[in-house]
Amino acid sequence: MFERLPTPFGLVRFGVAPDHPEVKNVIHDFDQVASTEGFRFFGNVELGVHVSLEALREHYDAVVLCTGAQGERLLNIPGEHLQGVVGAPHFVQWYNGHPDHVALRPQRPGSAAAVIGQGNVALDIARILTRSPEELHATDIHGAALAQIAAWQRDGLQTVHVIGRRGFIQAAFTNKELRELDTYDDVLPIVDPAELALSRNAASEQELSKSRMKKRSVDILEKMARNFADRGTTSKRIVHLRFLSSPCEVLPSEDGSSVGGLRIHRNELQGEPGQQAAVRSSGGEAEDIACGMVVRSVGFDITPMEGLPLDGRKRVPHKQGRVEDAAGGLYVAGWVKRGPTGIIASNIADAQETAGRLLADLSSRGGDPPARAGPSEVEAAVRASGTRVVSYEDWRRLEAEERRRGEADGKSAAKITDVGEMLRLL
Amino acid sequence: SSWPFWPSTSFPAARLASGPRARPRADSLPAAMSAALRSASAAGAAICRRVAAPSLVVQGAVARGSSARVAGRPSPAATWRPWAAHHGRPCITVTFVKAETGGETSITAKAGQTVLEVAHEHDIDIEGACGGECACSTCHIILEQEAYDGMPEADDDEADMLDLAAGVCDTSRLGCCIKLQKGRDEGLRITIPAAATNLLG
Numbered sequence: 104m105f106e107r108l109p110t111p112f113g114l115v116r117f118g119v120a121p122d123h124p125e126v127k128n129v130i131h132d133f134d135q136v137a138s139t140e141g142f143r144f145f146g147n148v149e150l151g152v153h154v155s156l157e158a159l160r161e162h163y164d165a166v167v168l169c170t171g172a173q174g175e176r177l178l179n180i181p182g183e184h185l186q187g188v189v190g191a192p193h194f195v196q197w198y199n200g201h202p203d204h205v206a207l208r209p210q211r212p213g214s215a216a217a218v219i220g221q222g223n224v225a226l227d228i229a230r231i232l233t234r235s236p237e238e239l240h241a242t243d244i245h246g247a248a249l250a251q252i253a254a255w256q257r258d259g260l261q262t263v264h265v266i267g268r269r270g271f272i273q274a275a276f277t278n279k280e281l282r283e284l285d286t287y288d289d290v291l292p293i294v295d296p297a298e299l300a301l302s303r304n305a306a307s308e309q310e311l312s313k314s315r316m317k318k319r320s321v322d323i324l325e326k327m328a329r330n331f332a333d334r335g336t337t338s339k340r341i342v343h344l345r346f347l348s349s350p351c352e353v354l355p356s357e358d359g360s361s362v363g364g365l366r367i368h369r370n371e372l373q374g375e376p377g378q379q380a381a382v383r384s385s386g387g388e389a390e391d392i393a394c395g396m397v398v399r400s401v402g403f404d405i406t407p408m409e410g411l412p413l414d415g416r417k418r419v420p421h422k423q424g425r426v427e428d429a430a431g432g433l434y435v436a437g438w439v440k441r442g443p444t445g446i447i448a449s450n451i452a453d454a455q456e457t458a459g460r461l462l463a464d465l466s467s468r469g470g471d472p473p474a475r476a477g478p479s480e481v482e483a484a485v486r487a488s489g490t491r492v493v494s495y496e497d498w499r500r501l502e503a504e505e506r507r508r509g510e511a512d513g514k515s516a517a518k519i520t521d522v523g524e525m526l527r528l529l
Numbered sequence: 530s531s532w533p534f535w536p537s538t539s540f541p542a543a544r545l546a547s548g549p550r551a552r553p554r555a556d557s558l559p560a561a562m563s564a565a566l567r568s569a570s571a572a573g574a575a576i577c578r579r580v581a582a583p584s585l586v587v588q589g590a591v592a593r594g595s596s597a598r599v600a601g602r603p604s605p606a607a608t609w610r611p612w613a614a615h616h617g618r619p620c621i622t623v624t625f626v627k628a629e630t631g632g633e634t635s636i637t638a639k640a641g642q643t644v645l646e647v648a649h650e651h652d653i654d655i656e657g658a659c660g661g662e663c664a665c666s667t668c669h670i671i672l673e674q675e676a677y678d679g680m681p682e683a684d685d686d687e688a689d690m691l692d693l694a695a696g697v698c699d700t701s702r703l704g705c706c707i708k709l710q711k712g713r714d715e716g717l718r719i720t721i722p723a724a725a726t727n728l729l730g
Contacts, residue, residue: 128660279689316692446693447658448667 105154108202109146109493109525110501111137113171115447117201120227121244122234124515129447137495145485146493147526153488154481156410160432162481165461167424167434168411169454172403172443178219182353183399186210187362191224191400198231198252200245200518209251210361213395214259217365219350220400221267221274226284228398229263233340235289243509243516262341264392268349268370268381270302271324272311281323284342285330291339294327298346301371309376347371349381351389353397365392403443411439418442424457425464434461497529504528619711625653628671629723640711644670644719645704655721661705663687668704669694671720677702679713696722 110116112130119126136142148154150170159166175190177183187210196204216232218225231239236253240246267274271294284292303311311317327344334341347370356363368389370381405417412428414420419435426433436457437450445453485492501519509516519525619640625648626633638647645668648655656667663686672680677700683691687706691697709717 123664125659125662125664128662128664129658131660132658277689278692279686282685282689315697319688319692446665448656448665448693448695451656451658451667452695 121242198248666694
C-alpha cells in the first residue's frame, strides 16, 4: 500500500466527523489487514513524485488505485471567489487536522454562516460550528480549529443555514445525522413548516411512499418545524435547514473584500418521481441572508491523474473494477471507481468486487506470468527518491503518540498535523 | 498464525458506549484470551464449558443518543467483569444461514451475547465494521417473520442504521443490537444477506 501521507486511512481519519468516533472503529479491521503476512505499508510516498504509476505497473502483477475524489464541485455563481467562501473538503480537513489544510484561516462568519448542500457533510459542518466547544474538546478535533470556532461563537455566531436546492425527500442526509441535531443542549435545529409542505408535492409523495428512510425522517423534521417558532427567542445556536433554495450570488461585505451575504432564490420540483429537478420558481423574490462565511458542500470530484483514463463524465471506464486498458493489471476501488458517493459499507462492497475481479483475473491468467523484476525494484527506487518511507509500525508509534498527547489534554487523541514533525518523531 | 484476521487485541482508546447501548468489544480481549477462544471455537461441543469472553465495561465514555453526548472522552481504567459471571450462562442453539450459498451453521451461543458477538466468536462470515456499536449497517441480518415479531422493536438508533443496509427488508435487524435470550431464541435462524459477508474472515 502506497500512501502520500505518513498516516493511513484517508477519509476515515480526515473525513469522519470528530464527534462520530464509533464510525472510525473500522480502523481495527485495517490494523488486522496490516498485520497479515505479505502486507507492507509505504507511507510518505507520493504517486507521481516518489514512484510512478508506470513503474508500479511494470513491477507488480496488479495495481489498484484507491485515490478517491480529491477535488470538489463548484457552485459557479458570482462572488464565489470572495474571501470567506470555502469548500467543505478543505473546511472539514481543517478541523480534522489534515497537514495540507491545518493552515486554512477561514474568514470569521459573524453572526451567521451558510452551508450549501444537503448531505451528511453539510450537517457535520453545521453541527461542529454550533456544538459546545467544551464537549467537542474531548474528541480528536484539531485543537486550534476548535479554539477558532469557540472564538467565533463568543463573537456572536448564532445561526448556521444549511441550504439545499431540493426538498427534504430528495435530500442526501440520513436520519442518524438529522436526529442527533436535536439532542444537544446548545443547538436548536429548525425547519420552516412552509418548506416542509412545499417539499411534499405529488411526485415527492410518491417517492416518500417508497422509502422507509424518508418516511422515518418526517417525524424528525416535523419536530424541527415546531422548533421554528422559537427561533427569535432561543438562546441556543440555530441550525436552520432550508429546502428548495439555491444560491444565486455571494454578496460582498461593505468594504467589498469578503463575504457579506448570500442571495438565494426559491426552487420548485419538476419531473417524474425519482427524477425530479429543482427549477427556479418564476415570480418569486430572491432572499438575502446576511452571513460572513459560505461553505460549499455540493460534492467531491475526481481529479485527473496521469495514467488514469477518464471518460466524458469524469469517470474511470472499468468492468467490476478492472480498468479498461490494453495493458491490463490496473484496477480501481472506492470513490475513484464509483464516483464520490456512499458510506463505509458501500466501499466495503465495492472493494470486494474489485478484489474478486482481480483475484479471478490473476488465477485465469494461466501460463507464465510476464517476467517482472518484482516489488523490490520499486522499493529500491522509492528509497532512492529521498523520501523517508513510513512503515505501518512507524504509523502505530505516531498513533500512540497522538493518543498520549490527547490524554494529557483530556482528548481522545491530539493529531500531529505537520508531516515534518511526524518524521522527526520516528 | 491460523487466524490472522481476528480484530486487533490492542486496547482501543476508550470510546465505547456506556449506558443503554453498552456492548462488550470482542477486540478488546487480551491475546491469551482470544487465542483460547480461537482454539475453543473449533471444538464446538465443549462450548459451554470453555472460558467465556469477559465482558468489557468501560465507564465514563461516550453516551449515545443522550443530550449530554460527549464523544471520545478517554475513560478511566476499564472494569473487567470476571469470567465467573459468564460461566454457567444458559446456552442456546442458533443457526446462521448464508443467503448466498444456502449454507447453514448451527452453533451454541450463550444467553446475553449479541448475534454479532456470537458470529465472530464462531468464525461466521459477517462484517462488523464499527466493532458492534450500531454505527454502521454491515452486520445486517434477516430473521424469519415469527422470530422478528417476537423480539422487541429496533430503537431509533438501530432503525436509522438499518435504513442504510443493502437489501433491507421487513424482518431485517442489526446483529449487534440483538441480545440472545434463553427460550425465546432457542433454535433461532439468522440469515446473513450476501452484502454482509466479511472478506477478512
